[in-house]
Amino acid sequence: MTIQSCVTIINEWDIVAARQLGRNVAKELGFGTVDQARITTAISELARNIYLYAGKGQICIDKLYENGKPGVKISAIDSGPGISDIRQVMEDGFSTSGGLGAGLPGVKRLMDQFAIESIPGDGTQIIATKWLR
Amino acid sequence: MNKLIFKFIETHKLDILDEWIRTTKEAADDRVLRVVSDQVFNSTSREFVDLVISNLNGSKDDYNSRLNEFSEKVVRLGWPLTFVSRGLHTFGVIVLDRMEQSGVITEENQRNLFREFSEWMQPMNNEIIDIYSATWEKTVSLQKIALQELSAPLIPVFERITVMPLVGTIDTERAKQIMENLLKGAVKHRSEVVLIDITGVPVVDTMVAHHIIQAADAVRLIGAKCMLCGIRPEIAQTIVSLGIDLNQFTTKNSLQKGIEAALELTNRKIVNVEVAK
Numbered sequence: 001m002t003i004q005s006c007v008t009i010i011n012e013w014d015i016v017a018a019r020q021l022g023r024n025v026a027k028e029l030g031f032g033t034v035d036q037a038r039i040t041t042a043i044s045e046l047a048r049n050i051y052l053y054a055g056k057g058q059i060c061i062d063k064l065y066e067n068g069k070p071g072v073k074i075s076a077i078d079s080g081p082g083i084s085d086i087r088q089v090m091e092d093g094f095s096t097s098g099g100l101g102a103g104l105p106g107v108k109r110l111m112d113q114f115a116i117e118s119i120p121g122d123g124t125q126i127i128a129t130k131w132l133r
Numbered sequence: 134m135n136k137l138i139f140k141f142i143e144t145h146k147l148d149i150l151d152e153w154i155r156t157t158k159e160a161a162d163d164r165v166l167r168v169v170s171d172q173v174f175n176s177t178s179r180e181f182v183d184l185v186i187s188n189l190n191g192s193k194d195d196y197n198s199r200l201n202e203f204s205e206k207v208v209r210l211g212w213p214l215t216f217v218s219r220g221l222h223t224f225g226v227i228v229l230d231r232m233e234q235s236g237v238i239t240e241e242n243q244r245n246l247f248r249e250f251s252e253w254m255q256p257m258n259n260e261i262i263d264i265y266s267a268t269w270e271k272t273v274s275l276q277k278i279a280l281q282e283l284s285a286p287l288i289p290v291f292e293r294i295t296v297m298p299l300v301g302t303i304d305t306e307r308a309k310q311i312m313e314n315l316l317k318g319a320v321k322h323r324s325e326v327v328l329i330d331i332t333g334v335p336v337v338d339t340m341v342a343h344h345i346i347q348a349a350d351a352v353r354l355i356g357a358k359c360m361l362c363g364i365r366p367e368i369a370q371t372i373v374s375l376g377i378d379l380n381q382f383t384t385k386n387s388l389q390k391g392i393e394a395a396l397e398l399t400n401r402k403i404v405n406v407e408v409a410k
Contacts, residue, residue, distance in 0.1 A: 012304045019336060037336070037367035038374065044338040045375075092376055100339045100346075106375035 006060040007047075009078075015047040018059040022074065025061050029070045029132055038110040039072055039130055045103040046076035046126055052097055054080025054124065064129065071131040074111075079123035086116055138250060141237055142186055142228060152227050154178045157220050177210065185224060185257065200257070204264035214265045218258060225254050285311040287318030293325040294395045296388065300333030308344035315348050316355060324357050326395040330388045332363030342377045349382050358398065360384070362391035 005025075007018040022043040026036045043059060050057035057078025064071040088094050090108070095101035104126075108114040111128040118124040142149065154175060184196075184203050207217055229250065232238050238246055284307050289295045297315055319327050329345060331337065349359035361384045364372075369386075372379065385391040396402055 016302050034367040034370050037371050040336050041338050041371045041375070044336050044340075048338065048340055100343045100377060102339045102375045102377055106339060106377075109374045109376070110371065 006058050009047050009050045009057050009059055010055075012051060015044060015051060018047045018061075019043050021059075022061050022072070025063060026072055026130075029063060029072060031072070031130075031132060035130065035132075039074070042107045042110045042128055042130075043074055045107050046074060046128070049103060050076060050078045050080070054078035056080075066131075069131055071112075071129055073127065073129045076126040076128075077123070078125075082120040082122055082124055083116075083118040084120045086118060090116075137237065137242075138228070138232070138246070138253070139186075141232055141235075145231060146182070146186065149224075149227055149231065150179060150182050153182060153220075153224055156223050156227070157216075160216075160219065160223070173210070177206070180206075181220065182224070185221075197260075200260055201264065204261055205268075208265060208268050214262065217261055217265075221254065221258055221261070225250065281310070285314045287314050287322070289318075289322045289324070290392065291396065291399075291401075293323060293399050294328070294392065295319060295322050295324040295326075296328045296330060296392075298330040298333065298388075301335070303334060303341045303344065308341075308348075311344065312348045312351060316351055319352055319355060319357050325399055326358050326360060327352050328360045328362050328388065328391045328395060330363040330391070331361065331368070332365070332388070334368075337368050337372060339375055339377065342372065342375070342379070346379070346381070358383075360391050360395060362386070362388045 005021060007014060007021055009015065009018060019040045023036055023040045026039045031039065043061075047059050050059070055078075057076065057080065060075040060077070062073040062075070064073050083089055089104050091101075092105050093101040095103075104116070107126075107128055111130045113127075113129040115127045116124070117126075157178065158174070180203060184199055229238075229247075232246075283300070285297060285299070287295055287297050295318060297311070297318075299311070303311070315327060315329075318324070329348070331345075334341065345361065349361070352359040359382050361379065361382055364384055364386055366386075383394065385394060393403075
């Protein structure tokens with residue numbers, strides 16, 4: 001069973017909207033403040049990547065139930081330039097925009113499951129999940 | 134030709150008004166009806182139709198000031214723009230329907246009549262949209278100024294110690310202001326220690342951290358020391374998970390601790406004084 005809602009990311013304020021949505025969903029599912037902060041931070045990173053690199057995309061927040069255990073699934077989908085070397089972007093400290101380069105590896109550490117798919121020239125899809133313990 | 138339309142509207146004014154109020158009310162959603170009472174709705178509608186008619190015979194100046202007044206009133210009442218513009222459209226449809234029914238429109242004059250009619254309605258529509266958007270633009274620019282005012286204040290708390298409390302979301306625009314105010318203020322107040330308090334920042338992601346690190350680096354360059362206060366436990370955990378390196382500066386979990394440490398750095402401390410009885 002999944003319940004989904006999405007936010008389209010076009011400008012910087014949409015990042016705040018996506019984050020707010022994620023926080024509300026996490027709160028509803030009963031995540032504690034630490035996990036809420038983890039989830040919102042992960043959404044913030046993914047949404048900012050869309051804003052910075054793809055220009056336009058979507059963040060979708062799903063409520064998941066697996067074996068009665070609830071979880072939050074974040075999907076970040078864009079049709080931007082894509083990532084040619086995924087191994088490289090998953091390394092700490094790699095950034096093409098002069099940032100800290102902790103975004104994607106950070107999201108992986110913040111969440112329980114993390115999957116990234118990207119086709120250069122076609123877009124990127126990142127799915128990250130956090131389960132309620 | 135214009136006279137024809139005008140005379141028709143003038144004579145059938147009440148009927149048109151009745152029908153218009155009826156149709157508009159049916160079309161109005163809850164949002165409109167919730168904010169206005171029946172009485173206000175009816176009187177405003179009457180004013181609206183009067184206004185539309187005065188466009189036909191009144192002088193241009195008179196009409197413009199009335200249109201302004203009316204639009205401001207509608208904005209104040211909180212009527213959605215679509216509702217007002219649809220209302221104008223409905224009015225046109227009613228008038229044309231009635232004119233057709235009563236045979237004022239004939240085969241020969243219909244082309245001209247339609248054209249004149251739309252030429253008469255269009256400026257009204259544009260004017261209303263103009264006034265609406267001007268009101269919004271004004272609100273947005275005022276809020277932007279208000280937001281800027283509270284965006285990055287620097288407060289001197291003790292000699293050589295200043296605090297910058299940050300509240301709310303930090304975007305690129307604000308990050309720039311933080312940096313500017315921090316450096317300008319630190320020089321102006323001759324600060325030795327600058328405390329950045331992030332108790333009120335909801336999310337610290339890599340972008341926010343990056344900006345804070347840059348600001349702290351810049352503060353160090355001008356000869357002051359930067360301290361980060363108000364790191365909540367959950368923020369501390371996410372910073373660790375993200376792998377952000379904050380080793381460069383002292384961090385404290387509350388502003389109080391930060392100020393104590395800052396006083397210590399500047400060789401001072403707060404002591405209790407004994408009050409003589």
